[in-house]
Amino acid sequence: MKKKFFSNIIKIDKILDRQWPLFVALVLMVVLRIPNLTEPYWYGDEGIYLTLGQSMNKGLTLYKDIIDHKTPIIYFLAETHTQLNFRLLLIGWMLATTTAFYYVARTLFKNRAIPTFFATILFVIATTLPSFEGNIPNGELFVMGFILVGMLLLMQTNYVQQLLYPKKATKKENWLLYLLSGSFLSLGVLTKVPAIFDVAAVFGFGYFATTNAFFTQKMRSFQEAFHIFKRNVPVWILLVVGLIIPVLISIFYFVSKGAGQEYLDFGLLYNFRYAGSWQLPFTNRLLLFFFTLPGKVVVMAALTLILTLGKKYISPTYQFILFWFGLSLFASLLSNRPYPHYYLQIAPALALLLSGTVYEAFLAVFSKAARTSKNILGPLIGLVSITMFIAILLLIDVHPYPTVKYYTTFIQLAQGKISAAEYNQRFDVHMKDNYAAVEVMQQCPDDHLFIWGTNPMLYALADRIPTGRFTVSFHIKDFDAYDETFADLVEDHPSFIVVMNDENSEFPQFYEYLEKEYTQTPVKFDNFQLWNKINCTVGDSQ
Numbered sequence: 001m002k003k004k005f006f007s008n009i010i011k012i013d014k015i016l017d018r019q020w021p022l023f024v025a026l027v028l029m030v031v032l033r034i035p036n037l038t039e040p041y042w043y044g045d046e047g048i049y050l051t052l053g054q055s056m057n058k059g060l061t062l063y064k065d066i067i068d069h070k071t072p073i074i075y076f077l078a079e080t081h082t083q084l085n086f087r088l089l090l091i092g093w094m095l096a097t098t099t100a101f102y103y104v105a106r107t108l109f110k111n112r113a114i115p116t117f118f119a120t121i122l123f124v125i126a127t128t129l130p131s132f133e134g135n136i137p138n139g140e141l142f143v144m145g146f147i148l149v150g151m152l153l154l155m156q157t158n159y160v161q162q163l164l165y166p167k168k169a170t171k172k173e174n175w176l177l178y179l180l181s182g183s184f185l186s187l188g189v190l191t192k193v194p195a196i197f198d199v200a201a202v203f204g205f206g207y208f209a210t211t212n213a214f215f216t217q218k219m220r221s222f223q224e225a226f227h228i229f230k231r232n233v234p235v236w237i238l239l240v241v242g243l244i245i246p247v248l249i250s251i252f253y254f255v256s257k258g259a260g261q262e263y264l265d266f267g268l269l270y271n272f273r274y275a276g277s278w279q280l281p282f283t284n285r286l287l288l289f290f291f292t293l294p295g296k297v298v299v300m301a302a303l304t305l306i307l308t309l310g311k312k313y314i315s316p317t318y319q320f321i322l323f324w325f326g327l328s329l330f331a332s333l334l335s336n337r338p339y340p341h342y343y344l345q346i347a348p349a350l351a352l353l354l355s356g357t358v359y360e361a362f363l364a365v366f367s368k369a370a371r372t373s374k375n376i377l378g379p380l381i382g383l384v385s386i387t388m389f390i391a392i393l394l395l396i397d398v399h400p401y402p403t404v405k406y407y408t409t410f411i412q413l414a415q416g417k418i419s420a421a422e423y424n425q426r427f428d429v430h431m432k433d434n435y436a437a438v439e440v441m442q443q444c445p446d447d448h449l450f451i452w453g454t455n456p457m458l459y460a461l462a463d464r465i466p467t468g469r470f471t472v473s474f475h476i477k478d479f480d481a482y483d484e485t486f487a488d489l490v491e492d493h494p495s496f497i498v499v500m501n502d503e504n505s506e507f508p509q510f511y512e513y514l515e516k517e518y519t520q521t522p523v524k525f526d527n528f529q530l531w532n533k534i535n536c537t538v539g540d541s542q
Contacts, residue, residue: 042431198324296330
């Protein structure tokens with residue numbers, strides 16, 4: 001028994017010896033995420049996810065009875081009952097995601113330990129720190145898990161090997177891997193639509209393998225390229241079939257729930273409307289063109305052309321990484337909005353690009369062999385791409401969240417230098433009011449609540465569901481759903497109604513009903529009014 005025990009210890013020790021870079025990255029990620037578990041219910045999108053998840057737990061049908069404008073998986077993942085559970089799910093998810101990234105990076109960097117390690121550390125930093133909302137369970141982080149697992153499955157096939165190791169692509173094909181890869185990629189799209197650009201990136205392996213063979217300037221280059229193309233066609237077909245299967249399952253599911261049309265309207269088509277509704281903070285016509293859909297297509301086409309024609313001076317690894325980076329940047333700019341978490345989608349390709357570029361630059365300085373290398377164009381394009389990315393963030397006016405303050409505030413809480421209430425209030429001005437309002441609401445138990453304005457965190461914190469299909473007033477206005485919302489409010493007649501101070505839109509029938517059926521609670525709040533229905537007696541709990 002002791003012999004077996006020590007044998008297992010030795011095996012684990014050997015694994016850690018080989019995989020120490022991954023182990024260090026995972027430990028760093030967990031340590032950096034500890035403060036995530038102490039945050040209050042403060043973030044709007046997370047409040048919406050949890051509200052929809054709670055509503056579904058109580059029997060409501062997504063898109064039919066309760067809606068938001070994203071594809072469905074993020075809401076199913078949010079059926080965790082509490083924010084703490086949602087955050088724990090995210091930590092587990094990112095442990096798996098980081099592991100998948102590490103092995104993808106190791107394949108792309110051809111088992112070179114240094115660039116793989118630094119790429120993984122950069123990935124952990126980019127996806128964990130609050131600068132770009134890595135501390136929040138946003139869709140982009142869950143998308144990464146699906147996309148990277150899909151890519152990792154592809155790394156085991158000839159499809160990837162033909163580009164990275166063209167002389168060693170002799171693995172026996174496992175066609176099931178292509179179907180599984182396509183299905184995981186599709187789950188990414190069903191978590192958030194812009195993942196379709198990450199999906200497009202995987203087709204780059206076959207594209208560049210074909211064009212690289214064509215531009216070898218050998219007599220048989222055309223025949224070789226055509227042979228590779230023919231070999232890739234069934235792979236592409238299987239990937240597309242794998243992509244379609246989860247989408248069809250989702251359609252059948254919502255049709256069976258009587259929500260097929262609503263799924264089409266809100267889960268799929270609304271994204272096109274959302275993407276084109278933002279005004280950019282500048283007026284230069286040329287810049288404005290490059291931020292339009294045709295302008296982005298022109299830039300992406302130009303990058304692809306350079307990567308294709310510059311084959312002689314760009315390594316296959318750089319061809320793929322730069323292609324993926326361009327597509328993920330395209331995806332993050334679909335709506336041109338300055339929300340930091342949109343740019344998390346770039347993190348995997350950016351981490352690979354930064355690490356690879358620094359590694360190549362280091363070799364160029366210290367290695368005589370590297371100085372004679374012809375693969376110099378990739379790092380140069382990488383530097384230009386990174387510079388462009390930074391310029392875009394400045395141009396669109398993206399403001400990352402403060403990171404040092406986030407951790408110093410947590411340390412102050414841990415040391416007892418600030419109270420939990422003060423800690424909560426530093427995240428959002430509504431926290432004191434929201435937590436106090438929940439105490440008042442406990443005096444009249446009810447499953448429903450109506451908030452006129454934008455404060456979805458309160459629904460999630462109070463574990464109450466909206467009286468209608470909408471969690472925020474801007475959706476009611478956007479869909480001109482005043483009559484529907486009012487009818488649902490009257491039917492449910494919730495014990496409490498919240499009216500946000502900054503909500504000034506006209507809603508006459510609502511205010512008339514409020515004055516007739518409700519009275520303001522004796523507890524006063526800074527950011528909203530809390531009304532209780534007349535037959536619900538509320539005392540001052542403060």
